Amino acid sequence: MLFRRRARMLRWLVCGRLGPVWMWKALLLFVAIGFAGQLLGVIFNKSSVQSAGRSIFSSPDAQGPSLGSCQPHTHIMFLKTHKTASSTVLNMLYRFGEERDLRFALPLGYQLGYPLPFNAHRVKGYRGPRAVEFHIMGNHMRFNKAETEKVMPADTFYFSIIRDPVALAESSFAYYKEVAPAFRKAKSLGDFADNPKKYYDPRLRNNHYARNLLWFDFGMDHNANFSVALAQRAEAMIRRTFKLILVSEYFDQSMILLRHALCWPLDAVVSFSLNARQQKPSVIGGVSGSWVGKAAAAAGVGGRVVRSQAKTLTNVTEEQREKLRQWNALDWHLYKSFNRTFWGEINRFGHAQMEQEVALLRMRREDLARVCLRDGGKPVESHRIRDKNIRPYQSGLVKILGYELQLGLDNATRTACLRMIRPEIQYKDVLDAKQFPRALAAQPQPGQQNQGLMVAAGGSLSRQDSSRTGERLVGGEAVGRTVEEGERDWDGSRLMRRNLTLIRGQEKGR
Numbered sequence: 001m002l003f004r005r006r007a008r009m010l011r012w013l014v015c016g017r018l019g020p021v022w023m024w025k026a027l028l029l030f031v032a033i034g035f036a037g038q039l040l041g042v043i044f045n046k047s048s049v050q051s052a053g054r055s056i057f058s059s060p061d062a063q064g065p066s067l068g069s070c071q072p073h074t075h076i077m078f079l080k081t082h083k084t085a086s087s088t089v090l091n092m093l094y095r096f097g098e099e100r101d102l103r104f105a106l107p108l109g110y111q112l113g114y115p116l117p118f119n120a121h122r123v124k125g126y127r128g129p130r131a132v133e134f135h136i137m138g139n140h141m142r143f144n145k146a147e148t149e150k151v152m153p154a155d156t157f158y159f160s161i162i163r164d165p166v167a168l169a170e171s172s173f174a175y176y177k178e179v180a181p182a183f184r185k186a187k188s189l190g191d192f193a194d195n196p197k198k199y200y201d202p203r204l205r206n207n208h209y210a211r212n213l214l215w216f217d218f219g220m221d222h223n224a225n226f227s228v229a230l231a232q233r234a235e236a237m238i239r240r241t242f243k244l245i246l247v248s249e250y251f252d253q254s255m256i257l258l259r260h261a262l263c264w265p266l267d268a269v270v271s272f273s274l275n276a277r278q279q280k281p282s283v284i285g286g287v288s289g290s291w292v293g294k295a296a297a298a299a300g301v302g303g304r305v306v307r308s309q310a311k312t313l314t315n316v317t318e319e320q321r322e323k324l325r326q327w328n329a330l331d332w333h334l335y336k337s338f339n340r341t342f343w344g345e346i347n348r349f350g351h352a353q354m355e356q357e358v359a360l361l362r363m364r365r366e367d368l369a370r371v372c373l374r375d376g377g378k379p380v381e382s383h384r385i386r387d388k389n390i391r392p393y394q395s396g397l398v399k400i401l402g403y404e405l406q407l408g409l410d411n412a413t414r415t416a417c418l419r420m421i422r423p424e425i426q427y428k429d430v431l432d433a434k435q436f437p438r439a440l441a442a443q444p445q446p447g448q449q450n451q452g453l454m455v456a457a458g459g460s461l462s463r464q465d466s467s468r469t470g471e472r473l474v475g476g477e478a479v480g481r482t483v484e485e486g487e488r489d490w491d492g493s494r495l496m497r498r499n500l501t502l503i504r505g506q507e508k509g510r
């Protein structure tokens with residue numbers, strides 16, 4: 001009796017209160033489907049970077065707004081001025097040329113004879129005026145029109161980039177502190193600005209980094225006294241040759257003008273900023289905008305004393321900024337004048353259209369960063385980059401930042417992303433190896449000769465192949481920085497030992 005009553009209760013519970021069996025089966029089925037969906041979702045998410053990447057470089061967004069029926073320029077000369085974002089621009093040229101198998105007028109080493117005025121024989125593979133068709137030329141040189149014209153075709157598009165001389169001085173001071181005697185002796189940029197003549201000797205090698213560097217790179221006498229007549233003559237000379245002068249402070253607008261001038265797809269001018277100094281806002285004195293004060297973050301360089309000095313290394317007061325403008329009066333004139341021209345171009349282009357295209361460019365950069373870069377695209381210190389082949393070259397008392405590639409990319413996407421972040425020196429090696437496969441066969445593999453930083457102990461280079469990279473001791477001294485003991489590589493291994501000095505590929509930095 002009791003048993004029957006319990007059985008009835010159970011049936012009521014299952015079929016009445018808890019629903020019929022079929023309902024349970026259906027519920028179980030839903031749960032199973034949901035679980036499988038979740039599982040697939042995880043799998044899908046894991047590969048989303050890859051599948052998004054697979055299409056991103058071939059999506060219609062890569063082309064950008066239509067440019068009409070123009071033909072892309074492929075004969076291009078870029079005068080790579082120093083400390084003006086020129087490495088970021090060169091990276092675009094490298095990418096564009098590599099993707100289309102164009103021929104680069106590459107240097108024998110890493111610069112086209114700089115700081116001597118350019119001579120055509122500095123180009124690897126040069127065999128007399130126009131004997132070889134070179135498409136793109138863009139490594140550091142001191143401009144020399146007659147010699148450049150021997151190398152490049154007559155229909156070449158010449159362009160360059162400038163930067164506010166004060167910001168440029170900050171960047172240059174941080175980067176060439178140990179290379180330019182005038183900077184080496186000064187305690188800080190402010191100290192230098194207060195009395196440049198105390199530190200500056202025009203006869204000393206490498207002091208051009210300390211005065212009118214733009215003017216020097218354009219091939220003119222950077223020690224000449226300023227006069228309006230001289231400045232106007234120089235300006236006219238530049239205008240005759242260079243069809244476009246970009247402005248570093250308006251980099252994105254510059255890219256839009258460049259794309260339209262060259263008739264290039266949008267992706268060709270989308271880039272990640274290369275060669276940036278480490279930025280630590282906490283130590284910046286609020287001096288001159290977002291790019292400024294990066295040198296102040298020279299943490300880890302040369303021990304505590306240098307560390308604290310480095311904080312104020314490039315800090316300058318408003319008065320000192322004005323002094324720097326006067327000291328670099330020739331550059332200041334160029335900057336003001338080509339900045340005016342630049343905004344004239346934007347007026348002609350149309351502000352509304354410029355805004356739209358800049359917005360597209362920025363969106364595209366964000367999309368590519370999401371696909372290509374780790375840590376949301378945040379630039380990282382060189383020693384944290386696991387792939388030693390893409391560590392940026394280091395110079396001066398600051399850290400030059402690079403990027404890490406996203407994991408799990410398919411091959412095509414990885415190749416395209418890698419091109420965007422490959423530092424200048426390594427990229428030149430890659431192109432060199434492609435253009436001169438036999439010449440390089442006997443030498444180290446591309447990129448290998450520049451893996452990270454080079455070590456010298458007691459003033460002697462430990463690398464065997466210093467002739468190719470052009471590393472050398474300057475004035476018999478080891479140039480570089482002593483690394484703080486205990487600084488570690490990304491994998492935790494000790495980066496340097498005490499009393500070892502880092503030597504950079506001197507040719508790159510000088």
Ligand SMILES: Nc1ncnc2c1ncn2[C@@H]1O[C@H](COP(=O)(O)OS(=O)(=O)O)[C@@H](OP(=O)(O)O)[C@H]1O
Nearest residue numbers: 082083084085086087088171251273274275276277
């Ligand atoms: N996209 C973009 N926009 C604005 N500024 C940029 C950009 N990319 C690089 N940079 C800054 O340019 C500085 C490096 O210049 P270069 O690459 O010309 O240096 S070099 O002469 O080749 O060593 C270096 O400046 P500092 O960081 O002030 O030293 C870079 O941060």
